[in-house]
Amino acid sequence: MTPELIPIQDASIYIVPQIRLPLEAEEVLRRLIAETPWRAESIVLWGKKYLQPRLIAWFADTGIRYTYSRTRLDPIPWTDLLNEIRQEVERIAKTSFNSVLVNYYRNQHDSMGMHSDDEPELGSNPVIASLSVGEPRIFLLKHRVRKELKTIRIKLNSASLLVMQGNTQENWRHGIPKERRPCGPRVNLTFRHIARRHIAD
Numbered sequence: 001m002t003p004e005l006i007p008i009q010d011a012s013i014y015i016v017p018q019i020r021l022p023l024e025a026e027e028v029l030r031r032l033i034a035e036t037p038w039r040a041e042s043i044v045l046w047g048k049k050y051l052q053p054r055l056i057a058w059f060a061d062t063g064i065r066y067t068y069s070r071t072r073l074d075p076i077p078w079t080d081l082l083n084e085i086r087q088e089v090e091r092i093a094k095t096s097f098n099s100v101l102v103n104y105y106r107n108q109h110d111s112m113g114m115h116s117d118d119e120p121e122l123g124s125n126p127v128i129a130s131l132s133v134g135e136p137r138i139f140l141l142k143h144r145v146r147k148e149l150k151t152i153r154i155k156l157n158s159a160s161l162l163v164m165q166g167n168t169q170e171n172w173r174h175g176i177p178k179e180r181r182p183c184g185p186r187v188n189l190t191f192r193h194i195a196r197r198h199i200a201d
C-alpha cells in the first residue's frame, strides 16, 4: 500500500495505512499478548517511584544493550513472528533494524508520555518504524521549541506503520495519551537500529 506523507514542518514522517502481516492483525495481537514475556518497568518522578502505565518487552540481535528512559534493557532473542514482521517493515522503510521495543497498552489508562527517541545509541537522524496492532490510539506530536505550531494528532489504526526519520526526533516529541473512552488492548512495535559502537562484546 502507498505511503501517505504527513506534512509537518521540521520533520519527515509517513504512514503506510495497512501493511502485510504474516497473520491477521487480530491474531498477531493475540499471539503477542499471550507469548511475550512482558515487564512492568518503573520510572522515578520527583523522587518517587511509579510503575510505567504500560508493559514492555525488548527484542534485539544478540549482544545489543539499550538504555531506554534510563532503564537498561537486556534483549530477548527474536521470535519467528517478530522476525517475519521485521522483514516486511525493513522492506517498506528501506533500512535494517536490529531491535524492536514492544509496548502493550492494556486499556485506556495505559499511555506513553511525550518524548523524543533521541538516545545516543540511535545515532543522528534515526529511522524509527512503528507498527500498531489492536485498538486504534491517538499519537500526539508537539514541536520541541516552536510553540506556535499546533499539536498534531494522528490516529494509528491496526496494521498501520508510521515511519519517523530525518530531523523528526531533533524537533518533535511524541506520545500516546490516556483515553477517556474504554479502549481494548493495543500493541505497538517500534523498530530501531542501535549503533554498532554501543553493541557489547
Ligand SMILES: O=C(O)CCC(=O)C(=O)O
Residues within 6 Å of the ligand: 101, 103, 112, 117, 130, 139, 156, 174, 175, 176, 188, 190
Ligand atoms: O505506542 C506508540 O505508538 C509509541 C511508542 C513510542 O513512542 C516508543 O516506543 O518510543
Ligand SMILES: [Mn+2]
Residues within 6 Å of the ligand: 115, 116, 117, 174
Ligand atoms: Mn518513541
